[in-house]
Amino acid sequence: AQTVTQxxxxxxxxEAETVTLSCTYDTSENNYYLFWYKQxxxxxxxxxxxxxxxxxxxxxxxxxxxxxxxxxxSFSLKISDSQLGDTAMYFCAHSGAGSYQLTFGKGTKLxxxx
Amino acid sequence: xxxxxxxxxxxxxxxxxxxxxxxxPISEHNRLYWYRQTLGxxxxxxxxxxxxxxxxxxxxxxDRFSAERPKGSFSTLEIxxxxxxxxxxxxxxxxxRAGASYGYTFGSGTRLTVV
Numbered sequence: 270a271q272t273v274t275q276x277x278x279x280x281x282x283x284e285a286e287t288v289t290l291s292c293t294y295d296t297s298e299n300n301y302y303l304f305w306y307k308q309x310x311x312x313x314x315x316x317x318x319x320x321x322x323x324x325x326x327x328x329x330x331x332x333x334x335x336x337x338x339x340x341x342x343s344f345s346l347k348i349s350d351s352q353l354g355d356t357a358m359y360f361c362a363h364s365g366a367g368s369y370q371l372t373f374g375k376g377t378k379l380x381x382x383x
Numbered sequence: 384x385x386x387x388x389x390x391x392x393x394x395x396x397x398x399x400x401x402x403x404x405x406x407x408p409i410s411e412h413n414r415l416y417w418y419r420q421t422l423g424x425x426x427x428x429x430x431x432x433x434x435x436x437x438x439x440x441x442x443x444x445x446d447r448f449s450a451e452r453p454k455g456s457f458s459t460l461e462i463x464x465x466x467x468x469x470x471x472x473x474x475x476x477x478x479x480r481a482g483a484s485y486g487y488t489f490g491s492g493t494r495l496t497v498v
Contacts, residue, residue, distance in 0.1 A: 273425070302484040313386070314426075314474070314489040321484075360425050364483035369416070369439050371483045373425025 271296045271363045275374035282351045283382050289336075290346045290377050292361030300366035303337065305346045308358040308376070317359070320344065348379075356381045387490035389475050395496045396465055403461045404493045408477030415458050416487060417450055419443065420472040432458060465497045 272295045282288035294303065305317040320328045320337050327335050332352075336345045348355055361374040388407040396402050408415050413434050418426035429448070431439040434455035444450070447466075452458040462469055472494050476487035 304486060306489075311491075313491040316486040319486055362425070366484060368483055369414075369431040370428040371418075371426070371487070373427070375423065375425050 271298075271301075271365065271372045273361050273363050273372050273374035275361055275377050277377045278375070279378045279380070281380040281382055282348075284351055284353060286351055287347060287349045288351055288379065290348075290359050290361075290379065292344045292346070292374060294342050294344060294361070294363050296342070296363060296365070298365045302364045302366065303335075303344045304362040304364070304371070305333070305335070306360045306362060306373075307355075308360065309354075309356070314360070318346065351381045353381050353383060355379060387475055387477055387488050389473075389490040389493050391493055392491065393494045393496075395498060398465055398467060398497055400465055401461065401463045402465060402495065403459055404473055404475075404495075406458045406460070406475030406490060408457070408475070409479075409488055410456075412477035412479045412488070413455065414478045414480070415452060416476045416478075417458070417460055418474040418476065420474055420492070421470075426474055429460075462495075465495075467497045470495055470497045 274293045301322045303320045306314045307317045308314040318330045318333050332349045334347045358376045360376045362371045390405045415432040417429040420426040430450050432452040447463045450460045472492045474492045476489045478487050
């Protein structure tokens with residue numbers, strides 16, 4: 270069974286600064302995918318970034334990038350130039366290749382302070 | 384296309400009552416998923432449909448829970464004899480590709496409170 274651990278229940282960052290959210294996971298699969306999802310208050314969850322485990326290159330989407338350390342089973346999210354709209358719950362998630370399920374961590378509540 | 388729609392947004396019910404939630408996926412998505420999110424936790428998988436076929440069910444889906452997708456379009460999730468432990472956000476998601484590896488499109492959820 271897969272597990273996803275987010276050890277930071279809450280974090281805050283000043284607007285325009287950079288913040289890194291941590292995630293570790295455990296899996297017995299060789300081929301899998303990792304995700305960061307954002308859930309703004311009272312709004313739907315949206316996909317921020319996706320990483321394929323067999324790709325060594327870290328995924329990047331505009332201000333969002335990941336640091337994927339496969340051997341350490343670590344998958345952190347870096348948000349650069351933080352904006353007020355980045356305030357949300359952030360969930361790290363895992364999926365095995367061909368699996369229908371996502372396994373989520375407990376989330377990190379990020380507050381961007383003006 | 385307005386994305387994945389869920390109805391109602393909020394539901395308060397008395398313990399022991401039955402409730403039904405509806406999910407309308409993105410029209411061209413043939414795969415639909417239900418998740419449950421309790422306070423302070425990440426979403427947990429409940430069940431998965433490909434078209435009208437329910438292909439996977441979590442053991443979290445007790446016999447008081449039933450989900451349907453009769454024509455391969457919208458889906459309903461019914462909870463019978465609700466218990467206080469059923470209080471949670473129920474999330475629906477859809478996708479056009481097999482597997483979760485491409486990510487889902489989530490709805491805004493139905494928040495259930497059992498009193």
